Amino acid sequence: MLDQIKEFASGFFVTGDPLIYGADVAIAMTMIAVVSVLTYFKKWTWLWREWLTTVDHKRIGIMYVIASLLMLFRGGVDALLMRLQLAVPNNDFLTPEHYNAIFTTHGVIMILFMAMPLMFGLFNLVVPLQIGARDVAFPFLNSLSFWLFFFGAMLFNVSFVIGGSPDAGWLSYPPLSGKAFSPGVGQDFYIWGIQISGIGSLATGINFVVTILKMRAPGMKLFKMPMFTWSVLSSSLTILLAFPILTVTIALLFIDRYFGAHFFTLDGGGNPMMYINLIWMWGHPEVYIVVLPAFGIFSEIVATFSRKRLFGYASMVFALMSIAVFSFTTWAHHFFTMGSGADVNAFFAITTMAIAIPTGVKVFNWLFTMYRGRISFPTPMMWTMGFIPCFIVGGMTGVMLSVAPADFQFHNSYFLIAHFHQVLIGGVAFGYFAGLYYWWPKVFGFKLNEKIGKWAFWLWNIGFYVCFMPQYALGLMGMTRRMSTYGWDRGWWELNLTSTIGGFLMGIGFLFQVWQILHSIKFMEKDTTGDPWDARTLEWSIPSPAPHYNFATIPVVDSKDAWWEEKQRLVQGEAPKPKPPLEPIHMPKNSGIPFIMGFCWFVAGFGLVFDWLWMAIPGLLGVAGCMLAHSFNYNTDYYIPVDEIKATEAAARRSV
Amino acid sequence: MAHMGAHAHSHDEHHDLESMRLMGFWIFLITDCILFGTLFATYIVLHGNTAGGPTASELFEMPGVIAETFILLTSSFTSGLAVLSMNQGNRKGLIGWLVVTALLGASFIALELTEFVKLVHEGATISTSGFLSGFYVLVGTHGLHVSLGLVWMTALMIQLGRRGITNVTRRKVNVISLYWHFLDVVWIFVFTIVYLMGVM
Numbered sequence: 103m104l105d106q107i108k109e110f111a112s113g114f115f116v117t118g119d120p121l122i123y124g125a126d127v128a129i130a131m132t133m134i135a136v137v138s139v140l141t142y143f144k145k146w147t148w149l150w151r152e153w154l155t156t157v158d159h160k161r162i163g164i165m166y167v168i169a170s171l172l173m174l175f176r177g178g179v180d181a182l183l184m185r186l187q188l189a190v191p192n193n194d195f196l197t198p199e200h201y202n203a204i205f206t207t208h209g210v211i212m213i214l215f216m217a218m219p220l221m222f223g224l225f226n227l228v229v230p231l232q233i234g235a236r237d238v239a240f241p242f243l244n245s246l247s248f249w250l251f252f253f254g255a256m257l258f259n260v261s262f263v264i265g266g267s268p269d270a271g272w273l274s275y276p277p278l279s280g281k282a283f284s285p286g287v288g289q290d291f292y293i294w295g296i297q298i299s300g301i302g303s304l305a306t307g308i309n310f311v312v313t314i315l316k317m318r319a320p321g322m323k324l325f326k327m328p329m330f331t332w333s334v335l336s337s338s339l340t341i342l343l344a345f346p347i348l349t350v351t352i353a354l355l356f357i358d359r360y361f362g363a364h365f366f367t368l369d370g371g372g373n374p375m376m377y378i379n380l381i382w383m384w385g386h387p388e389v390y391i392v393v394l395p396a397f398g399i400f401s402e403i404v405a406t407f408s409r410k411r412l413f414g415y416a417s418m419v420f421a422l423m424s425i426a427v428f429s430f431t432t433w434a435h436h437f438f439t440m441g442s443g444a445d446v447n448a449f450f451a452i453t454t455m456a457i458a459i460p461t462g463v464k465v466f467n468w469l470f471t472m473y474r475g476r477i478s479f480p481t482p483m484m485w486t487m488g489f490i491p492c493f494i495v496g497g498m499t500g501v502m503l504s505v506a507p508a509d510f511q512f513h514n515s516y517f518l519i520a521h522f523h524q525v526l527i528g529g530v531a532f533g534y535f536a537g538l539y540y541w542w543p544k545v546f547g548f549k550l551n552e553k554i555g556k557w558a559f560w561l562w563n564i565g566f567y568v569c570f571m572p573q574y575a576l577g578l579m580g581m582t583r584r585m586s587t588y589g590w591d592r593g594w595w596e597l598n599l600t601s602t603i604g605g606f607l608m609g610i611g612f613l614f615q616v617w618q619i620l621h622s623i624k625f626m627e628k629d630t631t632g633d634p635w636d637a638r639t640l641e642w643s644i645p646s647p648a649p650h651y652n653f654a655t656i657p658v659v660d661s662k663d664a665w666w667e668e669k670q671r672l673v674q675g676e677a678p679k680p681k682p683p684l685e686p687i688h689m690p691k692n693s694g695i696p697f698i699m700g701f702c703w704f705v706a707g708f709g710l711v712f713d714w715l716w717m718a719i720p721g722l723l724g725v726a727g728c729m730l731a732h733s734f735n736y737n738t739d740y741y742i743p744v745d746e747i748k749a750t751e752a753a754a755r756r757s758v
Numbered sequence: 759m760a761h762m763g764a765h766a767h768s769h770d771e772h773h774d775l776e777s778m779r780l781m782g783f784w785i786f787l788i789t790d791c792i793l794f795g796t797l798f799a800t801y802i803v804l805h806g807n808t809a810g811g812p813t814a815s816e817l818f819e820m821p822g823v824i825a826e827t828f829i830l831l832t833s834s835f836t837s838g839l840a841v842l843s844m845n846q847g848n849r850k851g852l853i854g855w856l857v858v859t860a861l862l863g864a865s866f867i868a869l870e871l872t873e874f875v876k877l878v879h880e881g882a883t884i885s886t887s888g889f890l891s892g893f894y895v896l897v898g899t900h901g902l903h904v905s906l907g908l909v910w911m912t913a914l915m916i917q918l919g920r921r922g923i924t925n926v927t928r929r930k931v932n933v934i935s936l937y938w939h940f941l942d943v944v945w946i947f948v949f950t951i952v953y954l955m956g957v958m
Contacts, residue, residue, distance in 0.1 A: 239778050304789060312782045316774075342785065346792035354800065354895065363884045363891035364809070365800065371807025371888030376800060726909070733913050736926065 116266050119200065121183075126263055155692040157241035158650055159226045162248050164545065166223030167538070169252060173216040176259065178612060180208035185569075185605040188598050191590045201586035202269035203288070207262070209272025214296060215255040217392045217526070220534045222247070222306050224395060225334050227545050228537075229310060231641035231648060232328045234319025234657045239312040241690040242732070247302035247309070249700030254299025257707045261291035265711065268292035271584070273381050274355070276366035276374045281359045287711050293356045294707035298700075300348050307341030310334055319640070321659040325419070328639040328663075329405075329412060332419050333398025336426040337391050343430065344387035351380040360713075375440060382433040390429035393525065394422060396533025397464055400486050403540055404468045406637045407483040408475025411663060414467040421460035421467075428457045438509045447506040454504035461497055465490060480635070481555040485536035488563045492528030496521060499574065514584075517577025520570045527566055535562075535615075543629040547647040551625070554618035561611030569604025572597035638666035645754035651687045651742055654751050684748065686741040693738075699728035776929040783933045787940050790903075794944050797896045798951060805956070807888035814889070814956030817882055819873075823953045826869045827945065830904075833862035834942040837935045844923055844931050852931065853918055859938065860911045863904055870901050893952065900948055903941050910934060 116122050140146055153161060183204055187196040196204065226244070230237055238244050261267045268288040270279040279289050314335045318327065327335075354365045355377065364370035366377040405412040412418065434442060434450040468490065479487070499521040503512050512518055543549045576597050581588065588594055633642040640657055641648075643665045658679070661667045672678060706721025708714075805814065837859045843851030874894070877883075884894045914930055921927055 240782060308782055308785045308789070311785055312778055316778050316781065342789050343792055346789045347796050350793055350796040350800075357884070357891070357895060361884050363895070364807075364888040365804070365891050365895075369809070370885070370891075371804065371809035372891075373803060373807070373888065376803055380796065380800070730909075730913055733910075734917065736921070 114264060116263055121200075122263060129263065150694070151692070154697045155245075155694045157237075157245045157690050157692055159230050159238050159241065159244060160545065160648060160650075162244055163223045163226030163228075165248060166219045166226060166251075169255065170216050170218075170220035170223060173211050173219070173255065174612070177208050177211040177216050178609060180204045180211070182605055182609055184208065185602040187586060188588075189602040190599065191588050191592070191595050193587055196586065198586040199269065202584070203267035205584055206268050206271055206274075206292075207258075210258065210268075210292065210296070212526075213272065213388070213392070214299065215251075215258065217530050217534070218299075218303060219251055219255075220538075221337070221392055221395050222251070222303075224399070224534065224537050224541070225306070225310055225338075228541055228641060229313060229331055229334050230317070231544070231644070231652060232331050232639050233314065233317060233322060234640050234653060234659065235313065235317040236652050236656075236687065237690065238309050239317060240309050242693055242696065242738070243305050244309055245693065246696035246699060247306040249696045250302030250305075250703060251299040253700040253704040254295050254297070254302065254707075257298065257704055257711075258291055258295025260708075261288055261295075265291065273385060275381075276355065276358070276377050277368050279355065280367055281362075282367070289359065290356075290711040293352050293359075294711055297349065297352050297356075298703045298707055300345055300352070303341060304345040304349070307338045307345065310338040311342065314338070319657050319659050322664070325416070326659060326662050326664075329401035329415070329418055330395070330398035330639075333394045333396075333401070333422055336422040337394040340387050340391045340394070340426045340429060344384045344391065347380060348384040348388075351377065351384065354380075356710075360710075378437055378440070379433065382436045383430070386433040386436065387426075387429040389522075389526070390425055393529045393533070394425065396489075396530050396537075397422065399533050399537040399540070400468060400489060401464075402637075402639065403482045403486050403536055404471045405663075406540075406635050407480065407486075408472045408477050409636075410471055410475040412467070413470035413473075414463070415662065417463055418467050421463045424460045425457060428453060428460070432457060435504055435506075435509070438506045439513050451504050451506045455501055458497060458501055465494060480539075481550070481552055481559060482536045482540035482635075484556065484559045485532045485539065488559065489528055489532040489536070492524060492532065492563075492566065496524030496528050500525065512577065514582055515577035516573040516581045516583060519583050520573035520577060523570050523573075524566075527570075532562075540635070541641075543634045544632075544641055544646050544648065548622060548626045548628050549634055550622045551618050551627075554614055554621060558611045558614035558618060561607050561614060565604045565607025565609075565611055567604070568607060569601050572601045572604075576601075633665075636669075638663040640665050643668070645751075649750045649754060651689060651747065651750075654684060654747050655681050684744045686743055687747060688739060688741055690739050691737070693732075693735075695728050695732050695735075699725055702728060776925050779929055780932060783936060787936065790940065794896075794899070794947075797892075797899055798947065801892035801896045801952065804888040804892040809887035809889075811887040811890065812880070812882050814893075814952075815958075817877060817880070818953055818957050820953065820957060822869060822873055823949065826866055826873075827949050829862050829866045829869070830942055830945050833859045833866070834939055836862065837938045841931060841935050844928060847923060849918065849922055852923070853915055856911060856915050856918075856931075860908055860915075863908050863911075863938075867901060867905055867908070870897070874898075897948060897952065900941065900944055903944075907934065907937055907941065910937075 115126075140149060153165065156162065183196065184201065187193050187201060226238070229235075265287040268274065268279075268284075268291060270284050270289060270292075274289065274292055277283055279292075314327070314331055354363075357363045358365050358367060358372070364372035366372050366374045368374065401412055401418060431453040432450055434440075434446060435454045438447050438450070468486075477483070499517070503509055503518060503521060539550060539555065576594055579592075579594060579597075581592070581594055588598075629646045632645045634646075635642070640659070643657065644653060657664065668679070702721050702724030704721075706718050706725060709716070709718030709721055836855050840852050840855035840859060843849075843855055882890055884891050911934055914927070914934060917930070918927055
């Protein structure tokens with residue numbers, strides 16, 4: 103009996119690596135600490151009532167941000183482990199197998215479990231406030247999206263200590279990711295982690311399209327919307343058209359592995375190249391999905407801190423929307439070397455280059471917004487300034503890669519690695535950081551320390567160039583991606599060591615950001631105005647943090663930058679617009695179903711990973727039960743009485 | 759007086775909410791279109807890859823498939839009749855037509871399952887060839903959609919029995935009828951691309 107248990111455990115848990123044992127201990131201790139703190143302070147009910155069951159978009163946004171910052175930590179540790187391994191030639195710090203697992207999880211986590219949730223967090227925190235709405239269109243679905251993401255991410259991360267991590271690359275190309283070459287469970291963790299969170303992403307896309315199209319404040323015509331809201335609309339529309347392709351592709355890979363089908367296998371009439379086409383039909387739009395909202399964030403920040411209207415509003419909208427459309431026409435540039443022929447490659451080369459045009463339009467719009475503006479440089483603006491040159495270089499190397507004949511040289515080299523890190527860190531990460539710094543006071547009601555923030559900015563920014571500029575050179579010198587080590591005779595070690603130093607500089611930058619948050623919580627500098635940056639859009643017209651119903655009375659909008667115009671009118675001595683009398687506010691009730699349903703998906707996913715039907719079937723039945731329970735529940739909303747609104751407003755502002 | 763005002767207001771808001779939910783469902787159908795589009799694309803790429811196994815024209819038997827098609831088309835018609843009864847405020851007619859629709863849907867599924875079982879007994883399984891993988895997954899995904907629709911429709915009939923025709927149940931009936939018509943349209947493509955083009 104004991105031997106059986108031992109045998110099971112040695113296959114079930116990942117063993118034999120001191121790094122993993124260390125992580126096991128760290129995970130166990132963190133969990134014990136969390137459980138004891140919650141028990142000691144009797145916070146379990148609070149956690150359940152206020153957070154786990156909430157349907158409030160602001161709280162869901164905060165949970166997204168916390169989860170994605172934890173994932174940023176894990177993905178960052180993966181990155182630093184890789185850089186340590188590559189710092190010197192012939193290093194045996196990581197075995198090749200371990201290295202494969204780490205670059206796989208680094209990619210998946212950074213894109214799907216860091217960038218996506220951080221983006222959804224910002225959607226949730228900002229969009230309803232910006233359009234003068236009291237919540238998103240489907241608050242219950244919003245909560246469900248979060249818990250699907252959360253449990254999907256947990257399932258993926260569990261593979262680290264149980265069963266073994268996936269190691270076939272972040273997009274898991276077959277035949278390597280098929281049963282024949284990846285017989286372990288790691289690949290199944292990949293499939294179900296992504297599948298479960300992907301359903302959540304799709305639902306969020308639907309939610310925000312309807313929210314933006316149907317819930318804008320009266321008078322806010324589409325062409326009066328703030329630019330961030332436009333960028334969310336373009337990104338959400340792209341999600342709608344791209345994510346179903348991911349769902350199908352990953353499902354087919356699962357069916358190949360589980361039922362022995364022949365979609366992507368080498369034998370039996372399968373076609374592995376079809377997987378590569380399908381995954382990039384989602385994958386290329388996906389990178390635009392994450393970068394479009396960053397463009398929106400920069401547009402808000404540039405206008406606010408230049409004290410000017412955004413230059414070229416209509417062209418900005420046009421650029422966002424045309425990027426969303428063009429993103430579906432470029433996927434084959436990821437595999438020019440596949441051999442589709444000159445005509446196909448020429449088509450995809452030209453569409454790829456064409457995307458640089460709307461992107462260029464945006465850069466000029468930001469520059470012209472700053473032209474003759476009264477510019478100030480608090481941290482959100484610093485990140486924007488760091489972004490512009492970084493993204494231009496990243497974009498230009500992208501155009502180099504789009505030249506199909508030249509790409510045969512660059513393909514899968516460190517030149518490519520440097521390119522996409524430059525657009526994803528310089529564009530997406532810098533953009534979301536800028537957004538977090540910008541909206542932080544609105545979300546939490548206090549400002550972040552500027553001095554530590556500037557240290558963090560410079561460490562990240564300098565670290566970035568030190569890390570990735572050498573990688574362009576390494577790529578041209580012949581270093582290919584995903585190699586776990588190299589010899590002294592290659593002449594690569596100086597540049598690799600430099601790159602590693604840059605990576606650690608960014609890591610220190612992250613620690614500064616953590617310190618900045620902790621320091622700012624301790625020495626809290628409260629935002630009593632609701633509008634600390636003297637900004638332009640509606641979210642700044644209400645107290646910070648926003649009351650749970652957001653707007654006591656729904657604002658009426660008659661221009662772009664509605665809040666700025668309102669302030670200008672007040673400065674010119676005009677009387678403020680009379681507010682309509684307060685009315686009871688209709689709100690959705692909290693629900694535990696999304697959390698339970700997410701957990702049931704986790705159980706089902708775990709069962710399917712290990713092929714334990716006794717576990718998978720109850721999990722799926724649980725999912726169905728949750729859906730029926732929700733369908734039969736008609737008691738889903740309530741009204742906030744006028745007196746309570748008055749009291750809340752008075753507490754926030756000391757007057758109504 | 760103030761109470762009445764609030765009530766009128768809430769009525770408006772509920773109406774908005776239901777129309778928003780209907781719109782959300784339309785958008786969901788767009789995503790489902792992409793999902794089926796991807797499956798059709800994979801089927802079309804793989805349909806010639808029989809890997810020495812049976813081909814479409816050897817396997818498919820049209821009488822059964824034509825019966826399935828007529829049953830599903832009729833169920834789409836009866837779901838339309840259900841909506842018409844609802845619009846006349848006729849709850850009994852509504853539930854009655856939904857029952858007919860669900861029974862037709864169930865017989866469609868039964869026929870499809872019989873076809874699959876027969877194919878498997880002939881040795882044409884999902885792991886026989888790329889063509890059959892594509893076939894089972896495309897047709898099976900449609901069947902899964904219909905089956906989920908049946909569960910959902912049953913749940914809705916119970917709710918209609920308990921609560922009658924309200925704003926909320928009215929929206930739910932509209933949504934499921936949209937879904938049902940959508941599956942009908944998808945089946946037309948399955949019938950044409952998989953079966954008709956397969957045997958021709």
